[in-house]
Amino acid sequence: MLIAAALPTTAVAQPDAAQAARSSVAAEIRAQVGGKYKDFYGPRGYWPLWVDKDRIGPQADALLALIEDSEADGLDPRDYGARDLRRLIEQADAGGDPKALARADLALSRALASLVADMRRPAKGVKIRYLDKEVEPRDADPSDILRGAALAPSLADYVQNAGWMSPLYMRLRSARATYLKTWADLPDSAVPEGVKMRPGGKGEAIAVLRHRLGLADGANYDKALAARVKAFQTDHGLKPDGVAGAMTVAALNEGPARYERLLALNLERARLLPGPWIRHVVVDAASARLFYYGKGSLDGTMKVVAGAKETQTPLMAGMIRYATLNPYWNIPPDLVERKVAPRILGGGTLKGLRYEALADWSANPAPLAQSAIDWDAVAAGRQEVRVRQLPGGSNAMGKVKFMFPNDLGIYLHDTPQRDLFAREDRHYSNGCVRLEDAQRLGRWFFGKALAADGDKPEQHVPLPQAVPVYLTYLTAVPTAQGVQFLPDVYDRDGE
Structure with a gap:
């Protein structure tokens, strides 16, 4: 001893x-x-x-x-x-x-x-x-x-x-300084529109383009101009092909003041996010990405599918309090009208589609027989009926959804529709957030893999500790090179 x-x-x-x-x-x-x-x-x-x-x-x-x-x-x-x-x-x-x-x-x-x-x-x-x-x-x-x-x-x-402060805020803050040094002090002169300008070209419009981008006087579209155009395109959310097409010229003619205003606006949006020492989740609907933080650093990130322009993911913050395994999908009434009712009228059945109709929106609603519903009235928008999709491999919620109670019915959830994550634009949902890797996020929430106890629907599992979630909208995002402006899918930047 x-x-x-x-x-x-x-x-x-x-x-x-x-x-x-x-x-x-x-x-x-x-x-x-x-x-x-x-x-x-x-x-x-x-x-x-x-x-x-x-x-x-x-x-x-x-x-x-x-x-x-x-x-x-x-x-x-x-x-x-x-x-x-x-x-x-x-x-x-x-x-x-x-x-x-x-x-x-x-x-x-x-x-x-x-x-x-x-x-x-x-x-x-x-x-x-x-x-x-x-x-x-x-x-x-x-x-x-x-x-x-x-x-x-x-x-x-x-x-x-x-x-x-949020790491997203600090990175954007630093990127803003780089952006202003790179682009803000250039001549604010209008570049001619409707003129084809590409490498190898020559002309008066190209001379104006060179001046606008701070290059030496000349009329040639040389390698230096092509590189400068590519850099501008990269920082302004455009395809970096080095060709000054209509979209690039339009972005140049927006002028530095607009982009400075966008940077300031997005910094204010990012200012609302907590620092990394608070364990939390951020969903950026503009870039369709999710970030999760804890113990002072970024723990992980993944792609998401966010709301379409017509069904936008809102700016909101709440507390994720529980997960639901084997979830139902309560189909929004407008989709019941546009998607479900026509399929029933076309010969489909609720059972065959793995749907069920319910009498109301209470916690324990009575089931409705398909024959008891006036589907013509539903399809015409004169009548509303609650329809939900049963749990299973084809359920739109996938295997799990993470709930932060709100009256808009917004939550994070798994999805069987994997093809959308390969797309650059991922704005297709009805407002909820579809997760690229719901199981990984579940392990981060619970410290272990999530598994349902049998086939019973709607198994609610409380988180060991509620986790804040922030749904934001950043149309200017930091990159390894500096800053990039993203499309304003929801038309919120002018508000």
Whole structure:
């Protein structure tokens, strides 16, 4: 049996110099702190947040850099007192005086709390429906903000990456800066329309195109112009073929101001999303993609099928509370009118189609015989009947749906219709979100594979812990090269 060697008595009795220094700073913080900041410092023994040994640590540099760049967030850097913070840091680092270190630590904490609250505050112009209290925006308490920062494995990284903001927001924020440097300062001159411009060509219209894209004067469609056109097409959601066709010219003639406005609008949409330390799901209906986050990073992503233009996936946020295995599909009344009724009138049967008709929309409705329904009236829109598809391999819900209760009947679900995921445009649903890999998302929700207990329909399985889900709409998205503008399928960018 091994026995641990006893520690030298000096190691037990005497703390190291760094700990002693921080203890002195803690005593000064206790003497200086007040108000809501005491709620943060008190439970941690007034231990400093920003002090490393007897100096202010590099996390302060990260905060100052973020403050100085806060115009990118629509904020005024002067509101956070960067000049005063630098002075306090210099005074603290000059001699390691505990009182000066405490003043600097408290000032940095106040600046961080103020900056985070302002960055998280949603703009008034972006509307999203909140289904649950848990996801409604609220003014964060400084102690909660600082506690979240203190729990991060690296405070410097947390501040530098603004870990309280969605990674989608931060990537778009960075991409916006690159975009503005690349495209915003170019001449805003109109490119002639209706003129064929392609590599190898020459002419006056091409000279205007070169000027518009910031290239040297000339009239030749050379390799440099083709490369520049491709870059513009890539960043503006167009096919990057290097040919200045009608769509490319139209995008050029929109002018930089429109794209700057779109970037600002999409940043405000992304601002509503939580940071990655909150376990959550994001569905971007514009790009038809889903992202899920936890423990500070992106855990995974997948394709989805989102609502068609006529049946849009709404902007909303709620709490996914349970999964339903072997689900029914309650067919929307308009589809019963347009799809089901004509098939019945054409000789089909509810049983053969694996449908059943019900008397009402209650939890335990009585079944209706096919013969008891006036299908001509249903097909004409004069009568409405509830019809649902039975569970099984052909069920439109697939094997599972993930529920965040709402009166619009929107949820995430499996699907047997796999061919749609191979398409670039994936806007075909009735508003719900069809998942490329529902089983993978289920394993992330539950920590294990989901399996139904037999063939019984509608088996409800509560999540171990409810997970927030955000349905958003980002028509400007970050890419590895910068930013890309996507088609405004739902015509929401002009709202």
